[in-house]
Structures are given as C-alpha cells and as structure tokens.
Amino acid sequence: MSFDAPTIDYAGLSPVIALTVGLVVIVLAAVFDSVRRFGPALALLTYAVTAGCLIWQWNANLDLVSGSLRIDGLAVTLSLLAVIAAAVAVLLAIGDPSETQAGRSDWLALLTGSLLGMVILAQATSMLTFFVGLELLSIPLYALCGTNLRRRESLESGLKYLIVGSVGSATLLYGLAMIYGASGATGFQAISDGLQAGDGMLSDSLTLVGVGMVAVGLAFKVSIAPFHQWTPDVYQGAPTPVTAFMAVATKAAAFAVFIRFFLVALGPLADQWDVMLAALAALSIVVGNVGALAQTSLKRMLGYSGVAQAGYMLAGIVTATQAGVDALVFYLAAYVAMNVAAFAVVVIRERQNGFSDDISTLRGLGREKPLLAWPLTIAMLALAGLPPTAGFIGKLYLIEALVDDDWTWLAVMIAIGTMISLGYYLRVVATLWMSPAGQAEAGAEIDTASLPPQIAGAQADPFEDSRADRRWYLVAPALIATAAALFFGVIPQPLVDFAQHAGDALSVWIS
C-alpha cells in the first residue's frame, strides 16, 4: 500500500488555518507576561484575518481534503456570523470577572477553540468532521461557562451544560452510527446515495431511528424543546459575555450542520422527517414563549426566548426548500444583531449593579441613560418581531416560506408565538421607560442584598464598574448591533442577498 496524500486546497482551507494559527499563538501568549495583556487584540486580529479569509472565499464552492469539509455560501455566511459573535464576546469580556479569574489568554484560547469548532462544523460534510467539530465547539464552552470561578451559579451552569451536552453528543453519535450502518458511508452525499441505493433503506427502522436520534442530539445543541431544560439555567449562570457568544454563535454553527445534514445527507428522507421537525418547532415556540412569561431574570428570559427563536428557525428547515434556508439564515443574522444588543446592555448593567440581571434593575433607565435604554428597547422590539426591525422582516420571510410550502399551520404557530412573546418583551420595555427614576435606587439596593453568597466573600466586588456605560468596548457593540437591527429592518436587501448566498449553495440538493 502506498500513501496517497489527500489534495489540500489551502485557499479554501484558509479560514480554518488562520483560526488554528491564532489559537496556537494565543495559547503560547499565556506563557509570556509581556504579551499577555495584548490578548484581546491578538484574538480580534485572529478573527479579523479569519473573516478576511472567509470573505476572500465568498464565491468558493468546493470540497476540501477528500470530502471532509466543503466551503460554500452556507459555510461562509454562517461562519461569518459566528466570527462576529466571538469578536463581540472578546470585547464584552474585557474586565469581566470570568476573563480575569480564568486568566486572559486561557479564556481567549477557549473562546477561539470553540469558534474553530464552529467554523469546522459549518463546513463539515462528513460525519467524522461533523462530530469532532461539534465536540471542539462544545468542550471549551463547558469550561467557559464555569470560568466565573467565584460564583457558584457559574460552576453549576458549567457542570449542567457538560452533563446535558454529553447526553446530547452521545445521542447524536448513536444516531450517526445507525445512519452509517444503514448507508455504509460517512460523507453526506455518499449517505444520500447509499440510502437510495439500499433496498428499502429509506423506510428501514434502522435509518429512521438514526434520523430521530440525530435530530434529538442536534436539538440539544440548539435548545429545541423538549430538549431545552438546560438553557435557562446555563444562560443565567454562565458569565454574560459567554452567554452572548453561546446564544448566538452556537445556534449559527449548529443550524449550519443541521441544514446540511438534513437537506443533503437525509434529503431523500425529507417526507419522513419534516413532520417530526415541524412538531419539535411548534412545541419549542409554545414552551419557550410561555416559559419566558414568568421570568424575572433578564438572562433567563433571554434563554427561554432563545428556545422560542430556535423553534422559529427550525421551521425554515421543515420546508426543505431554498426559500426556507434563505429565511433561516436571514433570521439567524437578525438574531445575532438583536441578541448582541440585548446582552451588551445586560453586561453593562450587571457591572453597575453588583452582577444582578434582575429586570427590576432596569427601572428608570430610559430617563437616566437613554444611550443604554434605546439599544435594549430596540433589541426587545426586534426579538418580538415588530416593524421596522430586522426581526420583523425575518419572521415575514419565514412565514412566507412556510405558507408557500403548505405549512400554513406552522406559520400560524409562529404568529401565535409572536403574540405571546409580546407579553414579556414589552414588560422589559415598560420597565425601562415607565417606572419613575426614583425607584431605581431602591430596586437596585434590594437586588444587591438578595445576591447569592459569593465564594470569596469579599465586601466590595472588585469587578463592579460604575462607569461601565462609558466604556467604548461595551457600548460600541450595543450601538452597532442596534443600528444593524434597525438598518436591515428598513433596508433588508443587503441581508437578503447575504442569506440567499447561503441558500444558493444548496441549489443542487433542494428546489
């Protein structure tokens, strides 16, 4: 046997290479004291180069390294969203207790490792890269959730995420093994061919159980009900910059592989899985929106709202059409903007209020600090799907794609979910603008007192920062994301082109 080295297209692989080099440099930087303080700059530079490589490969459409990866519109667009989310997380984490306590370089190395997993996952076209990419995404995230080392909730959320995430991964791996058994292939295209060539394999119970288990495993990752129970707890306990990254980037990467695996590898089975996914989406919309109504913690509420939003996005896959994928990617991009704006404000408020994210801490913010109140207001209105925001256009596209493909009942579910969601999104807006400013201090005091006991037991939290609302690295992400959510609500065409670029990549497989 001779060794046949696989052909490697370095241009196509450049985003992955850039991130890997950046990761290694960041890990090495931990050793040298003099470089350590430039960690965030180093990480941002890495992400900028990666984004540059992705844009350079914008029109690429080819398989890489014997069909392990594929760089195409879908991979490029969703990787870009993940890279943006990671850059925002780096900015929001400057001065955060989690980043300082874990060691700046270590924290950034974990973030970069997770991002690398996402970029690999978005390009994966083989079950092996799919699984390894997913683990590379997840394992650093488990640790990142626990990096707020002085808070019990943070450690608890890390442990919870580890256990639930491992159950999800195990289920997924089991399902992948069954699909391999049914199709005899690991490449996505080869699985599709193998399933169609096999005698009666399309309706064999082995295949169907495998498809079900893969769907469950991925549902754990994107927090689709009824596999969402970890989401509120982990979102609340994790350091907020990590929550922001997790909420946005994990969804982008996991939905990329969700789209690719179900539409390419399991495309021939679309008639079997669409009802199952539609039921999951509908359940997610109901459970997420109803669950969010009763929350008093802002991060917890955003966790439940994330479950509902994942339900809306899953509806895009249900249609198994290009219009559905376009709508999903558009919604994901809008979701990034809306959530970044919301979480950035939460980070700022937390630092000013002894790390409490209770909704009552927002009282009177509209009069005191309109520069903080407006981004959160617009983020909430966008998440609720009101015009003129990108969230409204996103929902419109999703509903249009669903109705065109005779999924009217699911479109109605989205509309009903939106109605319920107004109940909790508008409550935040009301708290921001209506309550008299005089109550703000009283509310803040109560919250500081009711704070959970800290492990260190220090009197004054050294990470509190009363001037957090003037730090450019915290305010800029909020303002830019808000501007984006508004801009693409008024002029959606650039974002529509962006989303269609992703959908076009799948034009061979779906109509």
Added chain:
Amino acid sequence: MEQVAFFVGAIGALGAAFAVVIVKNPFYSVLALVIHLVFLAGIFLLLMAQFLAAALIVVYAGAVMVLYVFVAAYVGGIEEPKWDSSPELRIVGPILAVALFIAISIAVLGSGLSALGTPGPDDVPAGFGTPEAVGHLMMEDFLIAFEAASLLLLVAAVAAIVLAGRRREDRKKQLTGGEGA
C-alpha cells in the same frame, strides 16, 4: 489451535470480569480489569482486528487503567461508608440486570450465531482492520477529523488547567484564612 486460543481468551476474559466485581480490594479490582482487557485484546487478535487489539491495550489497559489506579490509591485508603441502597432499588436492580441479559441473549441468538463457523461477510476488503489500513484512513480520508481531534485535546487541556487553577487558588485562600483566624 484457534479454538484453544479462543477458549483460553474467553475463559480468561470472563474469569477476570467476575474477579473485578467480586474482589473486595479496589486495587485488585483494577488489576483484574487489566487482565480482562489483555484477554479481550487476544480475542480481537483472533478476529484479525490488530488495530483494535493494540488500541485496547494502549488506551484502556494503559492510560485509563493508570487513571483508575491513581484514583484507587488516592481514595482507596479511606474507609467508605457502605452505600445504602433503598429496598426498591435492591429489587428492581437485579430484575433490570436479568432483563438486559435476556434481551442481549435474544439479540445474540437471533442474529449473531448464524454467522458462527463461517469466514464472515465476503465484501470485506483485504487488510480491513489492520493498523496499516486504519493509518491510511486517518491520513488520507479523515485527515481533517484527525487534526481537529488533536486541537480538541489542546483546548481540553487548557480547559482543565483553567478549572484546576481555581481549586489551587481556593485552597491557598483557605489556608491563609485559617491562619488569620
């Protein structure tokens, strides 16, 4: 010759597996598990799965067992309180174990044994399962997954250091706090 080797391997593997459960001292339990794995590797060799046999020895008998030995040595000396299982669990446990045994037996008798005594499926390529074939797969078809797995180990090591650093710091705090009081 083959049959002798199989029965030696099978009896050894079963006997050692029983010993793992029966032996009182956890340290001997771990050693019995190592013996079990060595016999199991022998059976894999009989099945011409050289790579699996070698990986089993290196990963399980080597790395994982060393971990177990460390754990046994670390906490083994402490007299553990006997775990009190609830009466329901004491009844349900054995029932579940027997049910699982019956289910596996049905599965094995129903399908696996029909292939016994035959050379196995015909469409297996020559050299399947050898270290050489596995190496080719790793370096040719699945190069990216292989490399990504190494990066996964790197970030996992970083994650372990971050989380272990917390314990070290906390202990330092506890020690200095204790002195102050």
